[in-house]
Amino acid sequence: MSDKRLPVTPWPPVRTEPPLVHADAPGPGVKLEMHYVECFGCGDVDNGLHMHSTVGEAGVVYSQFPVTAAHQGAPGLAHGGLLACAFDEALGSTVGNLLRRPAVTGKLETDFLRPVPVGTTLFIAAKVDGVAGRKIYASADGHLDSADGAVAVRARGLFVQVGLDHFTRNGDPDALKKFSQTPSRRADWDINP
Ligand SMILES: CCCCC/C=C\C/C=C\C/C=C\C/C=C\CCCC(=O)SCCNC(=O)CCNC(=O)[C@H](O)C(C)(C)COP(=O)(O)OP(=O)(O)OC[C@H]1O[C@@H](n2cnc3c(N)ncnc32)[C@H](O)[C@@H]1OP(=O)(O)O
Numbered sequence: 001m002s003d004k005r006l007p008v009t010p011w012p013p014v015r016t017e018p019p020l021v022h023a024d025a026p027g028p029g030v031k032l033e034m035h036y037v038e039c040f041g042c043g044d045v046d047n048g049l050h051m052h053s054t055v056g057e058a059g060v061v062y063s064q065f066p067v068t069a070a071h072q073g074a075p076g077l078a079h080g081g082l083l084a085c086a087f088d089e090a091l092g093s094t095v096g097n098l099l100r101r102p103a104v105t106g107k108l109e110t111d112f113l114r115p116v117p118v119g120t121t122l123f124i125a126a127k128v129d130g131v132a133g134r135k136i137y138a139s140a141d142g143h144l145d146s147a148d149g150a151v152a153v154r155a156r157g158l159f160v161q162v163g164l165d166h167f168t169r170n171g172d173p174d175a176l177k178k179f180s181q182t183p184s185r186r187a188d189w190d191i192n193p
Pocket residue numbers: 035041088089090091092093094096097102103104105106107133134135158160162167179185
């Protein structure tokens with residue numbers, strides 16, 4: 001397949017430092033827990049994406065999105081918005097777990113290169129590409145049905161580090177308590193850039 005459709009803009013788009021994996025980050029082979037039970041991407045939600053992620057070598061996090069009939073856009077095919085959601089989850093999980101810096105998606109771009117049929121599983125490989133202050137750049141490839149299957153979707157995201165008060169102030173005042181109900185989550189994250 002020609003790469004003519006892929007972005008030609010430099011990535012990351014600004015000068016960055018290499019990502020510093022946190023000393024307490026889960027290591028290769030560790031299966032990541034859902035970050036929040038009500039998360040549409042990784043939580044225990046009816047018709048959610050039910051994504052599972054595992055830390056790989058060299059700062060890569062592998063996530064799987066099993067595409068079901070509940071995720072259709074066109075008949076028999078995954079909805080593009082839900083595919084973008086899967087990448088938001090995979091990239092956010094990579095940033096959150098490896099850097100242990102609370103961050104939200106500022107920008108997410110996706111290239112849909114091949115259709116993703118219902119019944120397939122998208123194997124997503126994500127990594128952090130660079131950090132510039134609060135700005136964290138990450139990217140991922142989504143492969144059809146196996147880790148080395150054809151690339152169907154590619155994504156690039158900018159995550160912006162926030163204080164934990166972002167979630168209590170803008171969302172649920174009990175957000176931190178709810179996050180911490182997932183056993184591996186603690187409110188003792190590094191919150192300063
Ligand atoms: C999410 C859970 C985290 C909870 C933590 C606890 C446990 C988690 C554990 C593990 C995590 C695991 C999994 C996470 C999985 C999935 C995560 C899904 C994430 C989401 O789904 S999250 C929802 C969608 N997301 C939003 O709901 C954001 C709404 N938004 C805002 O809340 C503000 O907009 C904010 C905070 C983004 C920035 O606001 P702000 O005032 O703090 O800062 P400011 O505007 O100055 O931006 C600072 C620098 O970023 C540049 N910048 C910003 N936006 C840009 C853009 N679009 N394009 C280009 N550059 C951009 C500026 O240009 C500036 O750059 P510079 O410094 O160079 O000037």
